[in-house]
Amino acid sequence: xMAAKARISAAILLVCIILPLLASAFLDxxxxxxxxxxxxxxVTIRGDNNIVRANDNDxxxxxxxxxxxxxxxxxxxxxxxxxxxxxxKKGKKSHKDKIFDFDHxxxxxxxxxDEFSPYLQPFDVPQTTEEQxxxxxxxxxxxxxxxxTCPQAENxxxxxxxxxxxxxSTIAAALPRLLLHDCFVNGCDGSILLDTTPSxxxxxxxxxxxxxxxxxxxxxxxxxxxxxxxxxxxxxxSDILAYLSRDAFVLxxxxxxxxxxxxxxxxxxxxxxxxxxxxxxxxxxxxxxxLFQKKGLNSEDLVVxxxxxxxxxxxxxxxxxxxxxxxxAQMLDPRLAGVMRFICTNxxxxxxxxxxxxxxxxxxFYKQLMMKKGLIESDQILAQDIRTRGLVQKFGDxxxxxxxxxxxxxxxxxxxxxxTGNQGQIRRQCRAVN
Ligand code: HEM
Numbered sequence: 127x128m129a130a131k132a133r134i135s136a137a138i139l140l141v142c143i144i145l146p147l148l149a150s151a152f153l154d155x156x157x158x159x160x161x162x163x164x165x166x167x168x169v170t171i172r173g174d175n176n177i178v179r180a181n182d183n184d185x186x187x188x189x190x191x192x193x194x195x196x197x198x199x200x201x202x203x204x205x206x207x208x209x210x211x212x213x214x215k216k217g218k219k220s221h222k223d224k225i226f227d228f229d230h231x232x233x234x235x236x237x238x239x240d241e242f243s244p245y246l247q248p249f250d251v252p253q254t255t256e257e258q259x260x261x262x263x264x265x266x267x268x269x270x271x272x273x274x275t276c277p278q279a280e281n282x283x284x285x286x287x288x289x290x291x292x293x294x295s296t297i298a299a300a301l302p303r304l305l306l307h308d309c310f311v312n313g314c315d316g317s318i319l320l321d322t323t324p325s326x327x328x329x330x331x332x333x334x335x336x337x338x339x340x341x342x343x344x345x346x347x348x349x350x351x352x353x354x355x356x357x358x359x360x361x362x363x364s365d366i367l368a369y370l371s372r373d374a375f376v377l378x379x380x381x382x383x384x385x386x387x388x389x390x391x392x393x394x395x396x397x398x399x400x401x402x403x404x405x406x407x408x409x410x411x412x413x414x415x416x417l418f419q420k421k422g423l424n425s426e427d428l429v430v431x432x433x434x435x436x437x438x439x440x441x442x443x444x445x446x447x448x449x450x451x452x453x454x455a456q457m458l459d460p461r462l463a464g465v466m467r468f469i470c471t472n473x474x475x476x477x478x479x480x481x482x483x484x485x486x487x488x489x490x491f492y493k494q495l496m497m498k499k500g501l502i503e504s505d506q507i508l509a510q511d512i513r514t515r516g517l518v519q520k521f522g523d524x525x526x527x528x529x530x531x532x533x534x535x536x537x538x539x540x541x542x543x544x545x546t547g548n549q550g551q552i553r554r555q556c557r558a559v560n
Contacts, residue, residue: 266546267537271365271387276357283369286349291377295485298374299438300342305371305540306434307336308364310421311403313543315392316363319346319556323395333400338474339441343557346370350556363556364389368540375532378437380487383533386541390550393559407444407502411511414504421542423535428508429517430535433528435479435505436491442470442477445502457506459498477501487529492522 272279290297308318311330318330318340330336331343346366353361365387372385405414418428448454449463469475478484479501480491492509495518500506508514521528554560 265541265544267386267388267541267544269384269386272357272361276353276360278356279353279361280369282352282356283349283366284373286345286352287370287373287377290345290348296439297342297345298378298485300340301345301367301374302371302434302536303438304340304342305367307340307404308367309539309542310405310417311399312392312394312396313545314364314368314389314540315543315545315550316367316389316553316556317392317395319343319363319367320395320559321557323393324559325394325396327395328397329395330397330400331395333397335400335404335406339444342370346556350553354554359552359554362389362391362550362552364391364544366556371540372533372536375434375437375487375536378485378487380532381529383536386537388544388546389540390545390547391553391556391559392545392550405504407440407504408447409504411507411514414508415513421539423538425513426517426531427535427538429514429521430528430531431539432505432508433487433489433491433521433532435502436483436487436489437480437485439476439478439484440501441473442466442475443473445477446470446473448503454503457498457503457510462499462501479505489522489525489528492518492528496522 287297287301304318305314307330308314308316311317318336320329320331323329331340346363349366349370350361350363353366368387368389369385372383376382403417405417409417414428415425418424423431446466448458449466455463465477465481469477480486480488480494482490482494494500495505495509498506498509500509509518551560
């Protein structure tokens with residue numbers, strides 16, 4: 127009788143107390159577990175955003191979930207970090223900590239309004255004469271353009287990004303994409319930022335290839351407002367975008383590089399100019415090389431710049447079709463295909479280009495292309511085509527070599543059909559011409 131009573135009590139204890147405790151501990155650590163998992167496996171889903179989004183039909187809802195989850199993950203990480211610091215008597219920082227250590231990244235605790243920007247005292251290698259000549263030849267753009275007229279400009283821009291990044295780490299990847307879409311359509315003139323134009327034409331940002339996949343406009347508005355308060359009528363919207371893109375890459379782990387300034391803003395923006403001027407995920411290598419050539423970029427620049435896909439995400443509608451055609455599916459790692467099927471219950475869901483280090487600029491992206499783990503078709507075929515495969519392999523094996531070329535290629539991209547001197551204008555606000 128006594129033994130039966132003891133067994134019943136033990137069962138009650140197990141069901142009511144121990145099991146719930148175990149379940150809650152498991153749920154609590156699930157995001158960390160998944161993130162850890164994503165580092166060890168070849169292709170995995172980041173627990174902090176995709177799980178919540180897998181079955182959602184509404185695009186706006188999951189994003190707020192995503193932020194919350196990211197925030198809670200960050201809080202956990204920061205607790206972990208503190209714990210680690212205590213443990214590490216020498217106080218050495220891990221590489222991952224360095225990525226989000228803004229002072230370390232940007233070379234000092236600069237404040238808005240400080241006289242010298244760390245960018246004006248670059249910590250990368252001095253330029254050769256040949257490189258100097260090259261930079262001076264970029265259609266009137268030059269380094270340190272605002273050194274005399276608005277010395278705090280680059281700091282204001284950088285600090286704006288850091289503030290935004292602390293709330294939403296996906297902002298870093300959004301900015302270079304915005305620059306690309308600005309520069310390839312009518313040159314780097316800030317036309318993608320316009321909401322209206324004097325001609326009344328439908329603006330570029332409304333085009334299908336832009337639409338829901340471009341963002342970052344509010345951050346640019348905030349930075350522009352601050353710049354207008356401190357240096358009215360000096361810094362163009364197109365330059366803000368160029369500096370922001372560099373800062374986004376540096377924040378993501380790329381070594382610093384100097385950005386050429388001096389662009390002026392355009393007064394037109396027309397949706398009709400977008401068609402045929404932006405690269406598409408279904409483009410062939412011929413089409414990509416042709417398009418880049420038209421913009422003054424060669425095939426090496428193409429492969430160098432595609433490394434920007436080391437950060438950021440793509441929506442399912444940009445890659446899910448690859449599963450439907452056997453020929454295309456062949457170019458796809460079967461495990462990645464499985465992940466696509468699992469996540470893409472809704473075309474507006476997203477997957478990271480590089481699931482192992484989604485927020486970090488590194489050469490892992492190229493290595494994955496060599497293993498058929500490219501998310502979008504246009505990236506993957508660069509690792510297949512005889513003209514580009516060697517470069518994909520090379521940059522995968524030589525991260526520093528790729529880093530070195532990246533800043534130069536970005537300055538080439540940022541110099542496409544720019545307005546300088548007396549051309550265009552300096553907009554007072556980026557969404558409308560003066
Ligand atoms: C052949 C050339 C290219 C093609 C076909 C291409 C295509 C795409 C596509 C389809 C996406 C996903 C958009 C979405 O679904 O939200 C994307 C994202 C992105 N692209 Fe490209 N791209 C190209 C070149 C570039 C270049 C040259 C850069 C930068 C210099 C760049 C930077 C980015 C970034 C950072 C993202 C992530 C955006 C985010 O997460 O918000 N891309 N690109």
